[in-house]
Structure formats: C-alpha cells, structure tokens
Amino acid sequence: xxxxxxxxxxxxxxxxxxxxxxxxxxxxxxxxYRSMFPAAFASASNHLDITxxxxxxxxxxxxxxxxxxxxxxxxxxxxxxxxLCLVLTLILGLTFLGIKAVExxxxxxxxxxxxxxxxxxxxxxxxxxxxxxxDHHKLTLLTGATLPQVEMFYWIYFAMTGMHALHMIIxxxxxxxxxxxxxxxxxxxxxxxxVEVIGLYWHFVDIVWIFLFPLLYLLGRHLEHG
Amino acid sequence: MKAIESxxxxxxxxxxxxxxxxxxxxWLLTKDHKRIALLYLGSITFFFFIGGLYAMMIRLELxxxxxxxxxxxxxxxVFTQHGIIMIFFFLIPSIPATLGNFLIPMMIGAKDLAFxxxxxxxxxxxxxxxxxxxxxxxxxxxxxxxTFYTPFSTTFSNSYVVAAGLGIFINGFSSILxxxxxxxxxxxxxxxxxTWFRMPLFIWSHYATSLIMILxxxxxxxxxxxxxxxxxxxxxxxxxxLGGDPVLFQHLFWFYSHPAxxxxxxxxxxxxSELVANFSRKNIFGYSFVAFSSLAIAVFGFLVWGHxxxxxxxxxxxxxxxxxxxxxxxxxxAIKVFxxxxxxxxxxxxxxxxxxxxxxxxxxxxxGGMTGLFLASLAVDVHLSDTYFVVAHFHYIMVGGALxxxxxxxxxxxxxxxxxxxxxxxxxxxxxVIFVGFNLTFLPQFVAGYLGMPRRYHAYPPEFQVFNVLxxxxxxxxxxxxxIPAIYFVWSMxxxxxxxxxxxxLPGLEWRTQSPPPTENFEVTPVVTWDAYEFAPREEIEVVGxxxxxxxxx
Numbered sequence: 001x002x003x004x005x006x007x008x009x010x011x012x013x014x015x016x017x018x019x020x021x022x023x024x025x026x027x028x029x030x031x032x033y034r035s036m037f038p039a040a041f042a043s044a045s046n047h048l049d050i051t052x053x054x055x056x057x058x059x060x061x062x063x064x065x066x067x068x069x070x071x072x073x074x075x076x077x078x079x080x081x082x083x084l085c086l087v088l089t090l091i092l093g094l095t096f097l098g099i100k101a102v103e104x105x106x107x108x109x110x111x112x113x114x115x116x117x118x119x120x121x122x123x124x125x126x127x128x129x130x131x132x133x134x135d136h137h138k139l140t141l142l143t144g145a146t147l148p149q150v151e152m153f154y155w156i157y158f159a160m161t162g163m164h165a166l167h168m169i170i171x172x173x174x175x176x177x178x179x180x181x182x183x184x185x186x187x188x189x190x191x192x193x194x195v196e197v198i199g200l201y202w203h204f205v206d207i208v209w210i211f212l213f214p215l216l217y218l219l220g221r222h223l224e225h226g
Numbered sequence: 227m228k229a230i231e232s233x234x235x236x237x238x239x240x241x242x243x244x245x246x247x248x249x250x251x252x253w254l255l256t257k258d259h260k261r262i263a264l265l266y267l268g269s270i271t272f273f274f275f276i277g278g279l280y281a282m283m284i285r286l287e288l289x290x291x292x293x294x295x296x297x298x299x300x301x302x303x304v305f306t307q308h309g310i311i312m313i314f315f316f317l318i319p320s321i322p323a324t325l326g327n328f329l330i331p332m333m334i335g336a337k338d339l340a341f342x343x344x345x346x347x348x349x350x351x352x353x354x355x356x357x358x359x360x361x362x363x364x365x366x367x368x369x370x371x372x373t374f375y376t377p378f379s380t381t382f383s384n385s386y387v388v389a390a391g392l393g394i395f396i397n398g399f400s401s402i403l404x405x406x407x408x409x410x411x412x413x414x415x416x417x418x419x420x421t422w423f424r425m426p427l428f429i430w431s432h433y434a435t436s437l438i439m440i441l442x443x444x445x446x447x448x449x450x451x452x453x454x455x456x457x458x459x460x461x462x463x464x465x466x467x468l469g470g471d472p473v474l475f476q477h478l479f480w481f482y483s484h485p486a487x488x489x490x491x492x493x494x495x496x497x498x499s500e501l502v503a504n505f506s507r508k509n510i511f512g513y514s515f516v517a518f519s520s521l522a523i524a525v526f527g528f529l530v531w532g533h534x535x536x537x538x539x540x541x542x543x544x545x546x547x548x549x550x551x552x553x554x555x556x557x558x559x560a561i562k563v564f565x566x567x568x569x570x571x572x573x574x575x576x577x578x579x580x581x582x583x584x585x586x587x588x589x590x591x592x593x594g595g596m597t598g599l600f601l602a603s604l605a606v607d608v609h610l611s612d613t614y615f616v617v618a619h620f621h622y623i624m625v626g627g628a629l630x631x632x633x634x635x636x637x638x639x640x641x642x643x644x645x646x647x648x649x650x651x652x653x654x655x656x657x658x659v660i661f662v663g664f665n666l667t668f669l670p671q672f673v674a675g676y677l678g679m680p681r682r683y684h685a686y687p688p689e690f691q692v693f694n695v696l697x698x699x700x701x702x703x704x705x706x707x708x709x710i711p712a713i714y715f716v717w718s719m720x721x722x723x724x725x726x727x728x729x730x731x732l733p734g735l736e737w738r739t740q741s742p743p744p745t746e747n748f749e750v751t752p753v754v755t756w757d758a759y760e761f762a763p764r765e766e767i768e769v770v771g772x773x774x775x776x777x778x779x780x
Contacts, residue, residue: 007340007414014406014440022444025452025478029463032474115461123461148469155461159452 008193012200023208026160033152039142040149042220047139049103053217056099063092064206071199074192083182090175093168100165110137114151123151157216164212167205174198242742257342258745263328265349273315280308285701288694293684301684302369309372314394315356317628321493323404325635326432330408332736333426335417335752340410348403355397362389376464376472380456388457391450398447405439408432419754426734426758427516431496434520438485446482473538480531488527490624492520494631495562501584501634502566503759504732506573510759512565519558526555536607545604552602559595563588579653583634586661590626594619615675618668626664641729645742646722652714659707666700733760
C-alpha cells in the first residue's frame with residue numbers, strides 16, 4: 001500500500017514535469033515575440049481586462065487553499081470538512097472558468113479574435129491612435145506596434161489561456177470524481193492517494209495561471225499613460 | 227560456469243502468461259506487461275513493414291538517374307511517409323515498448339510495471355495515433371518531409387499535414403506514458419536487495435531513455451499542435467507571412483527530435499551492454515561508467531539541437547556552442563564503446579546470433595558516430611548539409627545502431643518471450659546477410675553525399691548512378707535479410723525447440739523463472755544478493771571449488 005502511494009505521487013510529479021515542458025513550448029514562443037514586438041505586446045496587453053484577470057487570480061489562489069485543506073482533512077479522516085472543501089474547490093474552479101468565458105466573450109465582441117477562426121469577424125479592431133480619449137472597446141496602438149503583431153499576441157493569448165482552461169476543465173472533472181468517491185466514503189487516513197495526487201495536479205494548474213497573469217495582463221501597464 | 231549451472235532451475239509449469247487465459251478479450255484488455263509487450267511487438271512489426279515498403283520504393287526509383295518510376299510529387303510523399311512511419315511508429319517505440327515493457331519488471335524482480343492500466347492505455351493511444359496517420363497516408367499522403375518545416379507545411383503543402391500531425395501528437399502521449407511508467411517502476415518496484423548499482427545496464431539505459439521521453443515529447447506535442455492550428459486557422463507564430471518566425475519551429479522541432487535519436491539508440495545500447503557482458507561471460511568493464519554515460523547522453527542530448535540549424539540564420543556564436551556541445555556527446559558514447567571492447571578483451575566469447583548483432587552494432591554505431599562528428603563541425607556541415615552524407619550518417623545510427631540492437635535483443639530474449647528457441651543456424655545466416663546488406667546500402671551513400679548528391683530528389687545527375695545502383699542492390703539484400711527472421715520467428719512459435727528457463731546459463735533475474743514466465747513473473751519475490759553480470763571467476767572455481775559470494779537461491 002505504501003509502495004502504491006509512493007508510486008502514485010511520483011507518477012504525478014513526473015507527469016507534471018511533462019506538463020511543464022508542454023507549456024514551455026508556448027512560453028518560449030511568448031518570450032521570443034515579446035522581445036521582438038514589445039510595443040505591440042504592450043498595446044494588446046493593455047486591452048485585456050485586468051479586473052477580471054485579477055479576480056480570477058484570487059479565485060484560483062483560494063481554490064488552491066481549499067484543495068490543500070481537502071487533502072489535510074482526508075489525511076486526518078474528517079469526512080464532512082473534506083467534502084465541503086472539495087465542493088468549494090470545484091465551485092471556485094468553475095467560477096474561474098465562468099469568468100474566463102466572459103473575458104473570451106468580450107474579446108469576441110471587440111473582434112479581438114485573430115484571423116479567420118470566425119470567418120464573419122476577421123481580426124480588425126477599431127484602432128484608437130495613441131493620444132485620443134480612451135475608448136474601452138478600441139485598441140490603442142503604442143508607437144511601433146502594428147496590427148499583425150497585435151494579432152500574434154492574441155494568438156498566443158488564446159493558445160496559452162485556452163490550453164490552461166482545458167487543464168482546468170480536466171481538473172474539474174477529476175474533482176467531481178473525487179467528490180463522488182468521498183461521498184461514498186472511499187477515502188480514509190489509510191487510503192487517500194487519489195486526493196493527494198489530484199491535489200498536486202490542481203496546484204500545478206494554479207501555478208501556471210500565476211505565471212500567465214502577469215505575463216499576459218500586466219506587461220504594458222506602465223506604458224499606457226506614458 | 228559450474229556455479230551458474232547449479233542455479234535452481236524453476237520447475238517447468240504448464241501455466242504461463244501466454245496460456246493463462248484464452249480469447250481475444252483476454253489480450254485486448256490485459257494488464258500484464260508481457261502481453262502488452264507482445265501487442266506492441268505485433269503492431270510495430272506491422273508499421274515496420276509499411277515503412278520498409280516505402281524504403282524499397284525509394285531505392286527502386288533511385289536506381290536510374292531520371293525519375294521514371296515515381297513522379298516528383300509522389301516521391302516527396304514516399305520519403306516523407308517512410309520517415310514518419312519508421313521514426314514515430316517503429317523506432318521510437320521499438321525497444322522500450324516491446325523488450326523494455328517485457329523485461330524491466332522481470333529484471334528488477336517486480337510483478338508488473340507500476341501502472342498496468344496506463345501501460346495498456348499507452349498501447350491504445352499508440353494504435354489510435356497509428357490509425358490516424360494511416361488515414362493520412364491513404365487519403366492522399368504527406369509531402370513535407372518528416373520534419374514538417376514551416377512555412378511549407380503551414381502554407382504551401384497541399385497534403386494531409388494536419389491528420390499526420392494529429393497522429394504524431396496522439397502517438398506522443400503513448401511515449402510519455404511509457405516513459406512515466408518506467409521511471410516510477412524503476413524507482414519504486416525494485417525487489418529487495420536490487421540496489422541501483424545492481425541493476426542490469428539495460429535498466430539504466432531505459433531510465434535515461436524515459437527521461438528523454440518525458441522531457442522531450444511534450445515539446446513536439448505542443449509544436450505539432452500549434453502547427454496544425456496554424457494550418458487550419460491561417461494565424462500563427464511560425465509563418466513569416468503572418469509575422470512569425472519559421473526558425474522558431476525548427477528550434478522547437480529539433481529540441482525534441484534530436485533527443486529522439488537517443489530515444490532510439492539508448493535502449494539499443496542497453497541491449498548491447500547486456501549482450502556483450504553475457505556472451506563474453508565476463509562482468510562488464512566499468513559498470514558505473516556505462517551506467518552514467520547513459521544519463522550523460524540523455525542530458526547532453528538536450529543541448530545539441532542547434533546543430534540541425536547550422537544553415538539557418540541562427541547566430542554564428544550559437545552555432546559554435548552547439549558545435550562544441552555536439553562534439554561533447556561523443557565522449558559518453560565513446561566511453562560505452564571502449565568499455566564494451568574492454569569487456570571483450572580476454573573473455574570467452576560465444577558467437578551466438580545475438581552476439582553477432584551486438585558486435586555489428588559496435589562497428590556500425592562507431593561509423594555512424596564518427597561521421598556525426600563531421601556533421602557537427604560547423605564548416606564541414608555547410609558542405610554536407612542536406613546531402614546523402616547526412617542520410618547515410620543517420621541510417622548508420624538508426625538502422626545500424628537502433629535496429630541491430632533491437633534484433634539482437636529480440637533473438638536473445640526470444641526463448642523467454644515465446645518459450646521456444648529460434649533456429650541458430652538461420653539466425654547467424656540472417657545476421658550476416660543483414661550486416662552485409664546494410665553496409666552495401668549505406669556506405670556508397672557516404673561517397674555520393676560527399677561528392678554532392680542532395681537528398682530528397684527523385685532524379686539526380688548520371689555520374690551518381692553507380693553509388694545508387696550499389697545502394698539499391700544492398701537494400702535488396704537487406705530487405706531479404708529482414709524477411710528471414712520474420713519467417714523463422716513465426717515458424718519457431720509452433721515448431722521451435724522448447725526453451726529451458728535459462729538457455730544461455732546467465733545470472734540475470736529474468737532467467738531465474740520459467741520460460742515463458744508465469745503471469746506474476748516470479749512465484750516468490752526474489753531477494754537479490756548479487757551484482758549484475760556476476761559470473762564465477764574461473765580460477766576461483768578451480769582453486770576453491772565454489773563461487774565466492776554465495777549466489778543466493780530463489
């Protein structure tokens with residue numbers, strides 16, 4: 001039993017290493033194009049909704065806390081708080097996905113979807129030249145930025161956050177499975193490695209967001225009024 | 227020798243993993259690592275023959291200078307598909323998924339891998355990726371080269387790039403899961419007494435291979451995924467027409483695909499370490515050097531991808547560093563070769579079929595590795611890049627290295643896997659035919675490449691014809707040689723001599739259980755008190771009359 005638990009935990013760690021490499025490819029692309037097109041990335045970043053992004057960051061950090069508590073309560077064998085914590089984690093996870101959906105919808109209505117993904121609405125935001133009074137729905141281009149470069153930012157934005165959201169959806173599925181098994185009383189201080197292992201996964205997905213948020217949302221704030 | 231023969235031979239029992247259960251369902255839903263290994267063996271053999279057919283088409287087309295058998299567009303598809311099938315669906319899973327899957331638990335004294343269900347899942351993922359790729363081939367083929375270079379693959383190619391990419395993407399997860407399973411198994415499932423430095427070198431090399439699998443494969447996964455999206459949506463980061471950088475694609479691609487070469491050759495080196503030590507009846511020379519050189523190759527392998535980009539606008543300084551690091555990979559590789567030859571020195575070598583393949587490997591791998599140094603030199607590479615010199619070089623590594631090890635290992639463990647002996651005479655004959663055929667195929671390509679014959683064209687200037695005729699003749703011999711083992715392995719499953727538990731009289735754990743093994747591998751969990759390759763020193767037996775460190779019975 002001990003050997004199995006050890007194997008499960010090690011297996012998840014190894015899997016998380018592969019996940020880091022998987023996201024790593026996109027982080028590399030991000031780094032390269034950010035250094036090539038700093039102005040375009042700043043302009044595009046300024047148009048992301050920082051409030052929703054910040055709220056989502058808080059939501060995820062909180063969900064990491066409730067997940068950690070769920071693991072703790074499983075280890076000491078308290079079932080009620082364990083189930084409560086799992087429910088809270090699931091709700092927070094779904095809240096994150098809901099807010100993300102609202103953000104995607106805003107980008108869609110502002111026509112900040114790159115390319116021909118949606119043929120009727122090709123990428124062509126109403127450009128607001130720098131210095132004009134700010135319009136929330138219009139993209140302000142900083143000096144040196146061009147639209148194709150902004151498009152590049154949004155492509156990376158959607159690829160990275162989309163891949164992250166996919167991981168969140170998988171995580172929510174795993175949490176549902178944990179919840180059903182917890183209600184059936186399958187976990188106790190002796191056997192609870194699924195809770196620990198899925199907990200590890202959940203924390204990993206949170207940490208990815210902790211990196212995504214500043215890299216995507218906060219990167220050009222100081223240039224906005226400069 | 228006496229001591230080894232006196233190992234208690236497990237009583238032959240009627241029940242083993244093959245006849246424990248019957249029916250298709252018992253195979254398709256099995257969680258037994260040995261049965262999954264056989265499922266893999268069947269499927270990679272199928273892909274090997276498809277890839278082999280494409281190879282024959284290439285060689286037949288190149289028999290004459292003008293393009294008469296295939297049109298240029300067809301030829302593009304044929305060599306692309308040869309590469310994709312052989313690399314992703316044969317070479318990468320070859321040794322790890324069959325021999326590794328079968329032997330890792332047995333060699334460390336475990337009942338199964340750490341995650342048997344994930345092991346089965348990995349085979350289904352492999353199959354799904356394979357089916358999608360075959361769909362791409364049948365629907366119209368792919369013509370980008372196995373490297374999928376942008377912007378050709380994203381913009382200009384009018385072939386089934388997305389389907390093939392998806393197949394490779396899915397197949398990658400089977401590789402990741404196999405690597406993950408091996409790492410966790412080796413860490414947590416070793417039998418009592420099986421310390422890290424008592425593990426056979428086969429295990430060490432698979433540990434190094436698994437590291438590459440889990441670190442490299444996700445990168446190719448995300449890369450082909452982005453490529454496929456880019457092709458579908460016409461937006462992306464690789465196409466210069468869209469503001470992207472095609473060299474970024476090459477960096478990401480080779481970050482996996484160069485280490486992938488070591489996924490192919492490291493397991494083979496593990497097999498050869500086993501064969502050399504066991505068929506010369508001598509402890510391997512410098513065990514820990516061989517073990518750590520596997521890890522060193524895995525680590526260095528990740529730092530050299532830039533030597534595929536010497537003729538791109540990569541910075542010259544980056545090129546110099548990559549060139550230097552590529553030379554550095556030769557060090558751990560040479561350590562292995564020197565240790566193998568030092569093991570052979572003053573040992574009692576028996577030239578059974580597996581050993582012939584192992585000796586072939588040492589020679590061919592050395593040629594492949596040395597020519598690799600030519601290509602790793604910045605200035606020389608500018609001349610040799612994209613010529614047949616490169617083609618010959620990597621075939622010496624992939625076929626002369628990886629495939630020789632695979633065949634040697636398959637012969638060596640065939641008694642354990644199938645419970646039958648293969649016909650030794652035919653085995654030696656086939657090994658010889660394959661060795662001759664291989665060299666005749668690829669040695670002339672070194673010369674043709676050096677003289678400037680470019681790769682990936684269906685026609686060529688007439689002065690290169692002599693090399694191509696030689697090469698095609700060699701390929702025919704090689705193809706014939708490959709058919710012989712295919713036939714006698716199938717034959718031996720029914721008519722071969724029954725194998726004893728330990729037909730080669732060796733100390734390894736996998737030989738201390740019946741052939742074929744029972745489903746649970748060992749009736750009692752073995753306790754290991756000996757080192758790998760601990761053969762009785764001859765003098766000791768003669769003088770003292772027994773084998774010094776008492777070999778514990780299991």
